[in-house]
Amino acid sequence: MLEINCPYCGPRFETEFSYGGEAHIERPKDSENLSDEEWGEYVFMNSNTKGVFLERWVHTSGCRRWFNVARDTVSYKILAVYETGTEPPELDLRKDV
Amino acid sequence: MVEAYLRQSPLSQLALPSRAVSEAGDAGVVMSERPFRRIVNLRGDPKSDAFLSAAKSTLGADLPLAPNSAAAGKDTSLLWLGPDEWWAISEDNTPPLADKLRDALSGQHTSVTDAGEGYTCIAVSGPKAIDTLAKGCTLDFHDSVFAPGSCAQSDMAKAAVVFHRLEGETPSFEIYVRSSFAEYLWRWIEDAAGEYGIAVTG
Known part of the structure; x- marks a missing residue:
């Protein structure tokens, strides 16, 4: 069980949250002109990182706000939690590899 | 809003008034339903002075800005739900707040929504209230974390709820739950509290 530190409500159990996949993927601006292949690239081709992964979570049972999490997919350790629309903090990765 | 004479609490089939006692005695957990509350969902920008002052003049108290905090306004409980979202809760016999809030906030980028018809409130108190709630919820209910x-x-118990811990020495919680989960949650809590002894009050 993960304990996730919601940036708004504080630390809560994982069961209160829902997962939203990879963070910082920008929706194409001229979507009406995209080819099927480019759409597929945007919708399906996410990275499958071993190590520190930047991902989205939503506090479904709490404040219902989206935010970003930096999590190590090997150790499951959560390294940082930061608000949507902000840049990820600089992480000292050596400690956690 | 439903006409008052058509109103039915989502727990009416449990016939709680017939079980109500006036003295809780040595029961570890005291339960009651507090139905038909007016709940107004209020959203607005907490950095806007115009929004905060208009809300304060209507509600009678500052909106609580600290996470997970509550405040008491004039005939109103104010609960923090999110960085830009609150509940203003009042009893059914007070004048409707939503209209007053809409008037006070007109022209501002805010949202005022009546939410009360979709919820009921289950009150759980008594010396064993925390032990009971801890069986079904991952929150830490200790005084140092979840203060009055x-x-x-x-x-x-897997149902989405809003907890409000009331002021007072004996643990006393109001649990707002959606009508469709209300009977399930009442029965669940009553089952969980069985070992401590239960009293139902009106």
Whole structure:
């Protein structure tokens, strides 16, 4: 069980949250002109990182706000939690590899 | 809003008034339903002075800005739900707040929504109230974490709820739950509290 530190409500159990996949993927601006292949690239081709992964979570049972999490997919350790629309903090990765 | 004479609490089939006692005696857990509350969902920008002052003049108290905190306004409980979202809760016999809030906030980028018809409130108190709630919820209910006068949204026995811990020495919680989960949650809590002894009050 993960304990996730919601940036708004504080630390809560994982069961209160829902997962939203990879963070910082920008929706194409001229979507009406995209080819099927480019759409597929945007919708399906996410990275499958071993190590520190930047991902989205939503506090479904709490404040219902989206935010970003930096999590190590090997150790499951959560390294940082930061608000949507902000840049990820600089992480000292050596400690956690 | 439903006409008052058509109103039926989502727990009416449990016939709680017929079980109500006036003295809780040595029961570890005291339960009651507090139905038909007016709940107004209010959203607005907490950095806007115009929004905060208009809300304060209508509600009679500052909106609580600290996470998981509650405040008491004029005939109103104010619960923090999110960085830009609150509940203003009042009893059914007070004048409707939503219209007053809409008037006071007109022209501002805010949202005022009546939410009360979709919820009921289950009150759980008594010396064993915390032990009971801890069986179905991952929150830490200890005084040092969940102090009297604070609130939190979470899951109780997998049902989404809003907890409001009332002021007072004996643990006393009001649990707001959606009508469709109300009977399930009441029965769940009553089952969980069985070992401590239960009293139902009106």
